[in-house]
Amino acid sequence: MADKFPSLSSAVCYVDPREALAWLEQAFGFEVSMLIEDGEGALAHSEMRFGESIVMVGSEWSADHKSPRSIGGKNTQTVHIQIDTDIDVHCERARAAGAEIIMEPATQFYGDRTYRCRDPEGHIWTVAQTVETVTREQMEAETGLKITGWA
Amino acid sequence: MTSKVYVALRVKATPERAFQAFVGEIGAWWRPSLLFQTTPRPGVLSFEGGEGGRLIETRESGKVFEIGQIRAWDPPHRLVFAWRQANFPPDLHTEVEVTFEAVGAETRVAVEHRGFHEVPAGAARHGWPDQLLLVRLADFWRGQVAAFGGRLE
Numbered sequence: 001m002a003d004k005f006p007s008l009s010s011a012v013c014y015v016d017p018r019e020a021l022a023w024l025e026q027a028f029g030f031e032v033s034m035l036i037e038d039g040e041g042a043l044a045h046s047e048m049r050f051g052e053s054i055v056m057v058g059s060e061w062s063a064d065h066k067s068p069r070s071i072g073g074k075n076t077q078t079v080h081i082q083i084d085t086d087i088d089v090h091c092e093r094a095r096a097a098g099a100e101i102i103m104e105p106a107t108q109f110y111g112d113r114t115y116r117c118r119d120p121e122g123h124i125w126t127v128a129q130t131v132e133t134v135t136r137e138q139m140e141a142e143t144g145l146k147i148t149g150w151a
Numbered sequence: 152m153t154s155k156v157y158v159a160l161r162v163k164a165t166p167e168r169a170f171q172a173f174v175g176e177i178g179a180w181w182r183p184s185l186l187f188q189t190t191p192r193p194g195v196l197s198f199e200g201g202e203g204g205r206l207i208e209t210r211e212s213g214k215v216f217e218i219g220q221i222r223a224w225d226p227p228h229r230l231v232f233a234w235r236q237a238n239f240p241p242d243l244h245t246e247v248e249v250t251f252e253a254v255g256a257e258t259r260v261a262v263e264h265r266g267f268h269e270v271p272a273g274a275a276r277h278g279w280p281d282q283l284l285l286v287r288l289a290d291f292w293r294g295q296v297a298a299f300g301g302r303l304e
Binding site: 031033034035036037038039040041045 | 152153154155156157158159160161259268269281282285286289293
């Protein structure tokens with residue numbers, strides 16, 4: 001039962017969080033798991049669930065919380081989605097919902113097939129699926145990097 | 152406009168089974184809460200009748216407290232009932248809507264509790280401003296829905 005709050009999750013700011021809730025469901029299949037509206041109907045808090053994780057979708061609730069739309073499209077962090085099936089189908093679903101695909105799905109040296117897209121307010125999301133098992137030695141040989149922390 | 156607290160969770164059951172367990176077994180899965188107590192000493196909740204019926208709490212003494220009348224009864228899709236706590240003013244009835252939507256082999260159960268911001272200062276509000284009250288109410292319902300989901304595993 002996915003009812004526990006994960007140890008780490010993201011809160012993402014939007015000019016129009018309601019629009020974002022609908023878009024994130026349509027594009028990525030996130031499901032609204034909590035929504036709080038005040039007596040005037042303004043959105044006070046919302047959470048969406050995807051697998052065992054959650055993302056909080058909020059407004060620009062302080063002068064220091066901005067959507068990329070309000071700051072020239074800049075992102076200071078991005079959210080990563082890891083799936084275990086059909087990355088290319090996932091990408092087409094996001095594209096159909098209006099995502100701007102800024103990197104088409106491509107298999108990376110570390111064994112994940114990844115794409116990157118921008119949502120309607122400019123947040124950049126990466127999506128990946130592990131498609132090959134790659135050893136540390138293979139990665140080091142291919143990239144010339146010294147890699148630690150890879151089993 | 153009214154305030155709205157919404158929580159949703161997938162449970163491992165068909166909508167038919169989920170609806171039946173929600174209304175038929177509420178006495179078994181419901182977890183009384185100190186913060187959102189319907190009566191000072193918790194009793195056993197049950198839905199009495201379908202359309203036109205009510206949600207009641209039967210206390211150990213046998214006394215029955217009516218939490219609210221059933222306002223919509225559409226098994227296995229939707230259920231709406233009024234929600235009144237013993238510590239509410241007499242004329243205040245908030246409203247709860249529960250929906251059951253099939254998602255593959257599972258069911259997405261969503262609870263929407265409307266109008267709780269109208270609870271005045273006093274016992275039911277614990278001195279909290281609207282925002283905190285509504286966040287706590289959402290936590291309360293998240294716990295109830297999780298307990299309900301646990302029963303269906």
